[in-house]
Amino acid sequence: xxxxxxxxxxxxxxxxxxxxxxxxxxxxxxxxxxxxxxxxxxxxxxxxxxxxxxxxxxxxxxxxxxxxxxxxxxxxxxxxxxxxxxxxxxxxxxxxxxxxxxxxxxxxxxxxxxxxxxxxxxxxxxxxxxxxxxxxxxxxxxxxxxxxxxxxxxxxxxxxxxxxxxxxxxxxxxxxxxxxxxxxxxxxxxxxxxxxxxxxxxxxxxxxxxxxxxxxxxxxxxxxxxx
Amino acid sequence: xxxxxxxxxxxxxxxxxxxxxxxxxxxxxxxxxxxxxxxxxxxxxxxxxxxxxxxxxxxxxxxxxxxxxxxxxxxxxxxxxxxxxxxxxxxxxxxxxxxxxxxxxxxxxxxxxxxxxxxxxxxxxxxxxxxxxxxxxxxxxxxxxxxxxxxxxxxxxxxxxxxxxxxxxxxxxxxxxxxxxxxxxxxxxxxxxxxxxxxxxxxxxxxxxxxxxxxxxxxxxxxxxxxxxxxxxxxxxxxxxxxxxxxxxxxxxxxxxxxxxxxxxxxxxxxxxxxxxxxxxxxxxxxxxxxxxxxxxxxxxxxxxxxxxxxxxxxxxxxxxxxxx
Numbered sequence: 001x002x003x004x005x006x007x008x009x010x011x012x013x014x015x016x017x018x019x020x021x022x023x024x025x026x027x028x029x030x031x032x033x034x035x036x037x038x039x040x041x042x043x044x045x046x047x048x049x050x051x052x053x054x055x056x057x058x059x060x061x062x063x064x065x066x067x068x069x070x071x072x073x074x075x076x077x078x079x080x081x082x083x084x085x086x087x088x089x090x091x092x093x094x095x096x097x098x099x100x101x102x103x104x105x106x107x108x109x110x111x112x113x114x115x116x117x118x119x120x121x122x123x124x125x126x127x128x129x130x131x132x133x134x135x136x137x138x139x140x141x142x143x144x145x146x147x148x149x150x151x152x153x154x155x156x157x158x159x160x161x162x163x164x165x166x167x168x169x170x171x172x173x174x175x176x177x178x179x180x181x182x183x184x185x186x187x188x189x190x191x192x193x194x195x196x197x198x199x200x201x202x203x204x205x206x207x208x209x210x211x212x213x214x215x216x217x218x219x220x221x222x223x224x225x226x227x
Numbered sequence: 228x229x230x231x232x233x234x235x236x237x238x239x240x241x242x243x244x245x246x247x248x249x250x251x252x253x254x255x256x257x258x259x260x261x262x263x264x265x266x267x268x269x270x271x272x273x274x275x276x277x278x279x280x281x282x283x284x285x286x287x288x289x290x291x292x293x294x295x296x297x298x299x300x301x302x303x304x305x306x307x308x309x310x311x312x313x314x315x316x317x318x319x320x321x322x323x324x325x326x327x328x329x330x331x332x333x334x335x336x337x338x339x340x341x342x343x344x345x346x347x348x349x350x351x352x353x354x355x356x357x358x359x360x361x362x363x364x365x366x367x368x369x370x371x372x373x374x375x376x377x378x379x380x381x382x383x384x385x386x387x388x389x390x391x392x393x394x395x396x397x398x399x400x401x402x403x404x405x406x407x408x409x410x411x412x413x414x415x416x417x418x419x420x421x422x423x424x425x426x427x428x429x430x431x432x433x434x435x436x437x438x439x440x441x442x443x444x445x446x447x448x449x450x451x452x453x454x455x456x457x458x459x460x461x462x463x464x465x466x467x468x469x470x471x472x473x474x475x476x477x478x479x480x481x482x483x484x485x486x487x488x489x490x491x492x493x494x495x496x497x498x499x500x501x502x503x504x505x506x507x508x509x510x511x512x513x514x515x516x517x518x519x520x521x522x523x524x525x526x527x528x529x530x531x532x533x534x535x536x537x538x539x540x541x542x543x544x545x546x547x548x549x550x551x552x
Contacts, residue, residue: 107429108393110400110410113505131505147398148478150412194478196397200430207430209396214474 033082033217035224036074046184047087052098053142053155053197057081057218058168067212068101068142068201068219071169079170083221089190092118095144095153099179100171103139103157103199111143111198114183116151122183124156132156146195146223153183190227196220251318259310263303270298280441283464283485284456286371287441293363293370300352373426373435373444373452376514382455384421390414391512392426394433394446397475399466404512406495409502414466414483417491418458426452427515433472437483439464446470451514458485 001009038047050073057069061081071079087093106112112132114122121128132154134140141157158165158177166176173180197219200208212218275295280287364370368380391402393410402410414437416422426435426444433446435454439462444454461484468479486494499506 108395108400108410109505109508109510110412112508113502115412131508133508135508145398147412147481194475196475198395198398200396207396209430209473213396216474220475 033084033221034080035084035086036072036080036082037086038075039086039088039226040075041088043088044091046092046094048094048096049085049087050096050098051144052079052169052171053101054166054169054171055101055141056167056169061169064212064215064218065168067215068203069169069212069217070197070219070221081169081217083195083217083219084224085221086224086226087187089187089225089227091187092184093187094184095182097144097153097155097181098171098173099141099155099158099181100166100176101141101155101157101201102160102165103134103141103155105139106134106154107200108198109134111145111152112140112154114153116146116149117153117183117185122153122181125180129156140199142201142219143198144195145198146193148193149185149188151185151195152198153181155179155181187223187225190225193223193225194220195223251314255310255314258314259303259307262306262310266306267299267302270302271295279438281439283439283460283462284371284441284458286367286456287439288459289363289367290370290441293360296359297356300356304352368455371441371443371454371456373454376451376453378453378455380455382421382457384457387421387423387455388417389423389425390416391514392424392435392444392446393429394427394435394468394472394479395429396431396473397468397479399433399435399468399479399481402509402512403495403499407499407503407506408509408512409499409506410509411498411502412481413498414481415491415494416458416483416485417488418461418485420488420491421455421457424454424456425514426454431472432470433479434469436467436469437464438467440483440485443469449515461485461487 038049041047052071052073053068054071055068056066057064057071059065061069061071069081070083071081072083072085074080112134114120114130121130123129124132132140134154138157138159140154142155143152144155145152156179158179162177164176166172166178171178197213200213201219202208202211202213205211205213213220275291278291278294278298280290282288282291364372365380368382369378374380389404391404392414393400393402398412399414400410400412401414402408424435424437424442424444426446427450428446428448430448432448434443435446436443440456440458442454442456444452446452464483464485466481466483468476470476472479
């Protein structure tokens with residue numbers, strides 16, 4: 001083969017490799033859930049933030065119907081598959097979590113303690129809880145943890161043997177068995193604060209931290225605090 | 228004497244004749260010597276005290292000193308290369324009239340003196356650094372690095388504070404076995420105290436890097452990695468994970484504090500009391516953790532050693548269990 005021919009082959013292969021690399025990087029970076037805003041309330045007024053956790057997201061929300069996930073209720077009352085939530089700074093957030101998933105003992109009981117919430121307390125189906133023993137009852141299914149803010153609550157699992165356990169999002173009570181967890185916290189100054197679940201709930205992945213635990217939009221996201 | 232000196236004669240303007248020969252080597256050595264002495268002194272005085280990781284701990288101070296020594300050695304090497312390069316460009320550039328062709332002839336002959344000098348100098352530097360580094364590693368109790376479960380370079384203090392560092396995707400937590408074994412997300416340390424960090428992981432490989440403390444130890448699941456340091460100054464420090472460990476690796480950091488002993492003991496006792504209801508649910512303190520690779524469960528291997536070691540007794544009260552076990 002002539003020098004020109006060899007050069008053409010090399011350049012062609014190089015272009016293909018670069019193309020794959022660009023495609024991979026763009027594909028990794030671009031898809032991210034939409035930001036759901038909770039900033040329309042009057043300045044200083046508390047913001048109600050309602051989310052739910054489901055054992056499998058189902059067929060209506062993308063390519064991973066079997067993945068565990070969070071959903072958030074927007075200000076119009078619609079359940080949105082997003083984990084990026086925009087809230088005002090220096091504002092009390094009244095968080096309600098509807099936990100439709102089952103649980104297990106925590107890998108680290110440290111995450112069974114309510115931390116950083118107002119009064120370091122949450123309510124579980126109306127009863128105050130400061131520490132939940134994950135080795136009892138139905139265990140803990142997930143946590144909601146903003147570790148840069150020192151905030152964490154355990155999301156106690158529902159009875160896995162219940163006949164009405166929700167299998168597809170969005171879930172709703174009382175049709176499905178649910179644990180309702182409520183807690184409040186005050187947002188800091190503007191910034192982008194990552195949050196995640198600290199239960200390795202990506203079943204089937206090594207140590208349970210792959211899949212939904214490692215994909216934005218499922219078990220982790222950002223609290224986008226704006227002024 | 229050398230090829231460098233031998234290839235020139237008085238001639239081109241700018242050359243300083245000396246008995247018919249220009250002593251280029253002498254010139255270059257003089258320039259190199261003066262520049263090295265001045266810049267090394269300036270670095271030592273002006274930059275040295277500010278070189279990371281600072282002086283918050285003994286290992287930080289020692290590492291700062293080591294970095295400064297390395298720089299003081301490296302700078303003359305750099306200056307030597309640059310001096311020779313600049314000298315060549317200025318004195319032997321082709322545009323100068325009367326400069327002999329440097330290729331071939333006596334100018335191309337090797338110089339035994341230069342070769343021996345180069346080999347001897349570089350050998351001394353490399354072997355000297357090997358000896359220096361080894362001595363510093365031994366005398367510095369591992370220089371802040373992880374030494375595995377059975378450290379060979381241990382501090383002499385008989386009153387060491389043990390702190391267990393637990394890496395997990397994606398957060399560090401800390402257990403204080405001599406204060407009831409409580410676990411917290413805060414890393415608070417007493418000043419003027421030798422600390423033994425026992426680093427482990429609940430899942431994948433992390434790396435505990437307390438930058439200003441000059442502590443860095445890999446956190447491996449089912450492995451205990453011990454690193455020592457002694458605090459010297461109060462202040463804040465940064466803890467980061469230094470091993471790419473997943474999507475939130477970049478968020479796996481926190482800030483710790485070195486405080487006075489009184490403040491530390493007040494904090495430790497208050498935290499022990501505040502977390503008591505959760506501490507009783509934790510497994511007994513143990514050096515490693517065995518995660519279940521297929522799910523969320525796991526369990527500790529309690530070692531039933533009380534106190535954890537004969538020297539790691541800071542905060543230990545005789546008769547009181549050192550952990551919740």
